[in-house]
Amino acid sequence: MKPELVLVGPMMPHVMEALDEDFIVHRLWEASDRDALLAKAAPRARAIGTNGHLGASAALIDALPKLEIIGCYGVGTDSIDLDHAAARNVIVTNTPDVLNDDVANMAIALLLATSRRICEGDRYVRSGKWLKSNMALTRSIRNRKMGILGLGRIGKSIAEKAAVFGMEISYHGRRKQDDVPYRFFDNLVEMAQDSDYLVAICPGGEATNKIVNRAVMEALGPEGTLINVARGSVVDEPELVSALQDGRLGAAGLDVFEEEPKVPEALLAMDQVVLQPHAASATVETRHAMGDLVVKNLRAHFAGQAVLTPVR
Numbered sequence: 251m252k253p254e255l256v257l258v259g260p261m262m263p264h265v266m267e268a269l270d271e272d273f274i275v276h277r278l279w280e281a282s283d284r285d286a287l288l289a290k291a292a293p294r295a296r297a298i299g300t301n302g303h304l305g306a307s308a309a310l311i312d313a314l315p316k317l318e319i320i321g322c323y324g325v326g327t328d329s330i331d332l333d334h335a336a337a338r339n340v341i342v343t344n345t346p347d348v349l350n351d352d353v354a355n356m357a358i359a360l361l362l363a364t365s366r367r368i369c370e371g372d373r374y375v376r377s378g379k380w381l382k383s384n385m386a387l388t389r390s391i392r393n394r395k396m397g398i399l400g401l402g403r404i405g406k407s408i409a410e411k412a413a414v415f416g417m418e419i420s421y422h423g424r425r426k427q428d429d430v431p432y433r434f435f436d437n438l439v440e441m442a443q444d445s446d447y448l449v450a451i452c453p454g455g456e457a458t459n460k461i462v463n464r465a466v467m468e469a470l471g472p473e474g475t476l477i478n479v480a481r482g483s484v485v486d487e488p489e490l491v492s493a494l495q496d497g498r499l500g501a502a503g504l505d506v507f508e509e510e511p512k513v514p515e516a517l518l519a520m521d522q523v524v525l526q527p528h529a530a531s532a533t534v535e536t537r538h539a540m541g542d543l544v545v546k547n548l549r550a551h552f553a554g555q556a557v558l559t560p561v562r
């Protein structure tokens with residue numbers, strides 16, 4: 251008898267096929283009555299498949315008394331109630347490392363797009379403005395300073411790539427790392443003060459909620475740029491909008507937002523802002539690898555083996 255799994259949202263077709271092979275899958279997002287589907291699955295469902303956006307609340311975990319494992323399609327687990335899962339002895343897995351390269355590439359793409367004003371240049375050509383005059387000069391990134399908030403797996407990949415462009419790297423986190431060649435700041439405002447670009451790539455959740463606040467943005471300053479590929483919750487979004495409006499912050503490259511897929515209206519009209527629809531890991535190759543890892547973790551667990559990438 252196949253184990254039963256509640257799938258919170260759709261995954262790539264090859265992942266769904268693989269899950270269908272090994273599990274009886276309850277498709278929660280398709281249910282007109284979620285509670286009824288959960289009540290039907292409850293006596294037997296031993297797994298949840300979810301993603302970083304949909305997560306797994308304490309209520310969802312409690313709706314499934316036989317739950318053993320949650321497989322998250324994504325590395326960030328801030329939308330999963332990890333404490334509650336631990337209290338219920340439920341294993342949580344995520345998809346670390348396989349997405350480092352593409353997420354770091356998105357940070358670099360946003361860095362170049364904001365400094366070289368790529369999207370504005372594109373609009374300049376399309377609108378015919380170039381026929382009347384040349385666009386204003388942009389900024390080089392060589393010899394400029396990047397402060398990384400969260401020098402973890404992805405942060406380190408961003409640092410390596412930025413170093414190739416000739417940038418000077420520093421980082422802020424809860425502790426100094428002895429095995430990296432970058433300058434450590436134990437104070438985020440001080441790092442922002444010292445940086446031309448601040449790249450946020452730490453986890454979301456309570457500990458980092460609005461950690462990029464007004465003081466940090468003002469320290470970054472009118473010539474400074476904020477790149478956020480972490481979580482929308484990490485940045486005080488109303489303060490970001492007003493800092494950009496007032497020119498207290500120079501520019502922003504944003505992949506993530508507080509209330510996705512909603513984006514503050516004011517940002518849409520700003521030429522100094524480059525926006526992405528939470529797409530940093532969204533390449534065919536990386537999403538494929540993430541999906542494979544979700545399946546491998548679930549298969550390992552139900553084969554009586556240790557999971558590959560447990561959280562905590």
Ligand code: NAP
Pocket residue numbers: 325326327346347349353399400401402403404405422423424425426451452453454457458479480481505506528529530531
């Ligand atoms: P990771 O390896 O765990 O690295 C996280 C880093 O953040 C660590 O260096 C950690 O350093 C630092 N950190 C943790 N808590 C902190 C705090 N309270 N204050 C300051 N720094 C803190 O994680 P990762 O795999 O690089 O992923 C990082 C995050 O990126 C994910 O959690 C996710 O939210 C986000 N992400 C976004 C996308 C996207 O599509 N935009 C894709 C993938 C990941 P210390 O332990 O020294 O503090």
Ligand code: 8YV
Pocket residue numbers: 301302303304323324325326327349528530531532
């Ligand atoms: C995914 C992410 O887009 O891994 C993460 O933390 O934010 C992204 O890779 C997301 O988890 C899919 O919903």
